[in-house]
Amino acid sequence: MDPVELAKRRVGTALHGKWTLDRLIDSGGMACVFAATHRNGNRVAIKLLHPGVARNDDARNRFLNEGYAANRVGHPGAVKVLDDDVTADGAVFLVMELLTGETLADRIERAPIPAELALFIGDQVLDVLAAAHEKNIIHRDIKPANVFLTEEGTVKLLDFGFARVREGGETLTQTRDGIVIGTASFMAPEQAMARREQVGARTDLWAVGATLFTSLSGQTVHQGKTMVDRLLAAADKPARPLASVVPTIASEVADVVDRALQFKIEDRWPDARSMQNAVRNAYEDLTGMELPDPGRTSVLPVVPSVARPPSPPAAPAANLDDEIDIELSVAFELQPRGDTDKPATLEISEDDIDDASLISASMIQEVPTPED
Numbered sequence: 001m002d003p004v005e006l007a008k009r010r011v012g013t014a015l016h017g018k019w020t021l022d023r024l025i026d027s028g029g030m031a032c033v034f035a036a037t038h039r040n041g042n043r044v045a046i047k048l049l050h051p052g053v054a055r056n057d058d059a060r061n062r063f064l065n066e067g068y069a070a071n072r073v074g075h076p077g078a079v080k081v082l083d084d085d086v087t088a089d090g091a092v093f094l095v096m097e098l099l100t101g102e103t104l105a106d107r108i109e110r111a112p113i114p115a116e117l118a119l120f121i122g123d124q125v126l127d128v129l130a131a132a133h134e135k136n137i138i139h140r141d142i143k144p145a146n147v148f149l150t151e152e153g154t155v156k157l158l159d160f161g162f163a164r165v166r167e168g169g170e171t172l173t174q175t176r177d178g179i180v181i182g183t184a185s186f187m188a189p190e191q192a193m194a195r196r197e198q199v200g201a202r203t204d205l206w207a208v209g210a211t212l213f214t215s216l217s218g219q220t221v222h223q224g225k226t227m228v229d230r231l232l233a234a235a236d237k238p239a240r241p242l243a244s245v246v247p248t249i250a251s252e253v254a255d256v257v258d259r260a261l262q263f264k265i266e267d268r269w270p271d272a273r274s275m276q277n278a279v280r281n282a283y284e285d286l287t288g289m290e291l292p293d294p295g296r297t298s299v300l301p302v303v304p305s306v307a308r309p310p311s312p313p314a315a316p317a318a319n320l321d322d323e324i325d326i327e328l329s330v331a332f333e334l335q336p337r338g339d340t341d342k343p344a345t346l347e348i349s350e351d352d353i354d355d356a357s358l359i360s361a362s363m364i365q366e367v368p369t370p371e372d
């Protein structure tokens with residue numbers, strides 16, 4: 001049965017007789033997320049791997065790793081995973097804290113957001129990433145759909161499903177070279193080229209840059225009709241400067257974003273903390289105020305009046321909707337033809353795309369590398 005149909009039918013049923021599924025929040029390629037209530041009254045979110053995917057051991061392990069990785073970050077801005085278990089029909093699920101609010105993707109689908117808010121969100125996301133990177137966890141799928149803005153005004157980072165965790169020199173999550181994982185429009189060049197050994201903290205920073213770029217402009221960094229077009233552009237082309245899309249953007253803001261989006265890894269911000277400091281400085285330059293301390297529960301700032309006129313909202317690009325609706329976390333194998341240093345020669349067939357979630361479920365193996 002179609003996984004979405006199956007997910008809908010689960011609403012109203014109880015997992016293990018104790019978690020009643022109240023409402024389907026979202027259904028993606030690999031899993032669906034429900035709001036649920038424990039028999040003790042506790043409200044939670046339950047993320048359930050589609051049964052077809054759950055039959056694959058690698059996919060299951062990877063899914064369970066998501067909870068481990070998120071909790072290991074040890075930061076209140078990483079969504080908390082409370083438990084994992086298996087349904088009577090063999091589907092694995094994670095029990096998470098239930099968040100209320102909306103994703104950044106939902107927010108920017110309505111309209112691009114003001115620079116002050118983008119910087120506030122960037123600061124919070126980078127604070128979580130700094131903690132994650134310190135623990136050798138690379139998220140690898142930072143994008144607006146994985147950034148959640150809670151009703152209380154805090155920012156939570158979701159979906160550590162693609163996270164790579166290194167512990168004691170050993171890689172706990174497994175991805176072979178030549179396999180692309182992540183989301184095309186938010187993917188750094190080295191990730192789009194599936195250069196596993198180059199994917200690291202600054203790959204996540206590129207994705208934060210792309211998330212800010214899209215938040216401020218309503219457009220993705222690379223334009224392209226299809227996901228494959230955008231993936232190939234990510235592997236091959238430098239990012240457009242933010243000001244080329246939002247000419248009225250404050251230069252302090254554009255500088256932070258453009259540096260994160262540099263094609264060469266060494267030209268980007270060196271680490272999450274330094275990018276975070278730059279974000280905080282840009283906020284101060286813009287507003288004359290300091291951002292609240294991201295370590296504490298803070299509240300989305302009531303956007304202060306700014307001296308300079310705010311940027312007029314750019315029209316959202318057609319492919320942004322697409323990206324968000326599909327919320328496609330690409331995971332398929334590239335077939336390099338000839339010289340792998342020339343990404344333009346990579347060929348991907350439409351079949352690969354149809355198989356995206358299938359391959360992601362079966363692909364996952366990796367040889368540990370000595371260092372990041």
Ligand SMILES: Nc1ncnc2c1ncn2[C@@H]1O[C@H](COP(=O)(O)OP(=O)(O)O)[C@@H](O)[C@H]1O
Binds near residue numbers: 097103
């Ligand atoms: N803990 C949660 N509370 C409320 N909603 C959530 C929670 N976790 C995820 N969601 C919603 O479900 C969507 C998909 O969750 P995510 O973990 O990103 O899974 P996927 O792997 O399908 O992208 C999110 O974009 C968000 O809207």
Ligand SMILES: [Mg+2]
Binds near residue numbers: 145146158159
């Ligand atoms: Mg997601």
